[in-house]
Amino acid sequence: MPRFSSLTGTAVVALSSALTMPTSPAAQGVDLPTSCATEADAAVDRGLTLLHNMMYIExxxxFGSAAKADPDCAMAQWGIAMANFHPLWPGTPTEAETARGKDAAGRxxxxxxxxxxxxxLVDAAAAFYAPDHDGYPARLAAWADAQQTAHERNPDNIDAAALAALARLATAPGGVERFEVNARVGDALDALHEDAPEHPGVIHYAIHAYDNPPLKERGLPYAEIYDKAAPEAAHALHMPAHIYTRTGDWAKSIDLNRRSAEAALDTSGDVIQSHYAHAVDYMVYGHLQMGQAEEAARLVEEMLAIDNHQASFGGAYALAASPVRLLLEQExxxxxxxxxxxMHSAIPWENFPQTVAMRWFAKGLGAARTDDVETARLAVEKLGSLRDAMREGGQDYWARLTEGQILTVEAWVELAEGNDxxxxxxxxxxxxxxxxxxxxxxxxxxVLPARELLGDMLSALGRPDEALEAYRATLALSPNRARSLAKLE
Structure with a gap:
C-alpha cells in the first residue's frame, strides 16, 4: 500500500481536533479584497462563497448583482466567467453557459x-476562454496553469490558494498517480485550514481530495464540518456524503442528502437544479444498502415525476442511474x-451517452441472466455505439467504463451459452x-460492480472460495455494500 494510503486512528483523531468547527454565519463566507464599490464588493464576496460551494447558478x-452595482467592477465579470464552467464536474459546459462565460471574458x-x-485571477479566467484551445480539456488545463500562477503571484491570498488546489484536483491524472496528487493537494489544504478554518472552499476541496479509497479516512474530519460551514447550500450539504459513501456510513449519507435535496428544491426556480437529482441518487444508493428498497423506490418515483429537471450531466446521471439501481441491486x-x-423527457440524452449506457447495460445484463441472448446482444451493439460516441467526444473515462459494461454483458452471454x-x-x-x-x-x-458480478459468476459455477474472494475485494473498495455482504453470509 502506498505511504499516502491512510492515517492511523491516532492521526485521524489529531486531525479532527485540528479542524475547527465553523462558528458563525458571518464566518461562513469569504472576503476577497477588490477595487469595486462597496455594494459590488459585498456581492463579489457572496458570489465567491457560492462559487467555492459549487452553487454555480446562484x-x-x-456576480451579476455586483456588475449592476458597479459596471467597472472587473471581479464581477471574472466571477460570471468562472461560474460558467465547473472544473470538477464531469461533462462540459452547455452552449448557453459557454456563451455567457465568453461574453463575460470579452467584457x-x-x-x-x-x-x-x-x-x-482575471488572467486565469481569460485563459479558459482563449480562442486557440482545442476542446474542453485544453481549456481546463490552460485555466489550471494560470490559476497556479495566480497563487504563486499572491501566495498569501486564501482564495487564490484554494482555487489553485481546485485546479490541481481538476487536472490530476488517472490511476495511482491521481492518489499521489490528491494526497499532496490534501496536505496543502490541511495547512490552509489551520490558517482559515471556516473557509468553505478549503473544506470543500479537501473532501474532493480525499474522495478515494486510499485517502478516505483523511476526509472524515472535513465531512463532519462542511454542512455547518454552508448550511443552506445544497451542494455543501451533499458533499460530506462522498466520504460517508467511501466508508459505508449509509445513515449519515442519507441524512445529508435528504437535507441537500430539500435545499435544492427550496432554491430552484423555473427548473429543478441538478443538485436535487444528484442527492436523490445518493439517497437511493444508501437506502438500498440498508435494505430499504421501498423507500428507495419512492424516491425514484418522486424524482421521475418531476418534468422540469435541469438539463445537466449531474441530473442526467441520476435520472438514468437510480431506476437501474433499483432493479440490479435487487436482482x-x-x-x-x-x-x-x-428515458426522462427533460434530458437531451444525445448529449450524455455515458448515462444512456447504464440503461443498455441493465437491459443487456438482465437479458443475459434470464437467457435472452438476442436482447443481450442487441444491448452490446448499442453499448458499442455509445462507447464510440464517448471516444469521439473525448470522454475516455466513461468510454473505458462502458467497455467494461460490454465485457460484462458478453461474459454473461457466454455463460448462458455454456462457455464457462x-x-x-x-x-x-x-x-x-x-x-x-x-x-x-x-x-x-x-450501478452494479463488475467484481461483485464476478463473485456471482464464480458462485454459479460452483467455485465458492473464489467467489468469496471477489466479494471481499468488492467490499475493500465499497465498504458495507449489501449484496456483497449478503453473499458472504
Missing part, C-alpha cells in the same frame, strides 16, 4: 483590474431486461478495468 446571479478584456491579485433481472429505451471459461475471462477483464478506472464523484457507486 454564484452567477450574485473583462476591456476592463482594468484594480490590483495585482485581481489581474492574476430483478427480468424487469431490467424489459426496460424501455425511452470464456465467461470468466471476460468478467475478470471487466472487473480489472472497472477497478482501475475507479468511481467518478458523480456517482455513489457503479
Amino acid at each position: 454564484a452567477e446571479a450574485a 473583462l478584456a476591456t476592463m482594468t483590474p484594480g490590483s495585482d491579485l485581481e489581474q492574476a 430483478n433481472w427480468a424487469e431490467a431486461a424489459a426496460l424501455s429505451p425511452d 471459461e470464456a465467461a470468466l475471462t471476460k468478467q475478470r477483464a471487466a472487473a480489472d478495468l472497472e477497478d482501475e478506472a475507479g468511481k467518478s464523484p458523480v456517482t455513489p457507486g457503479h
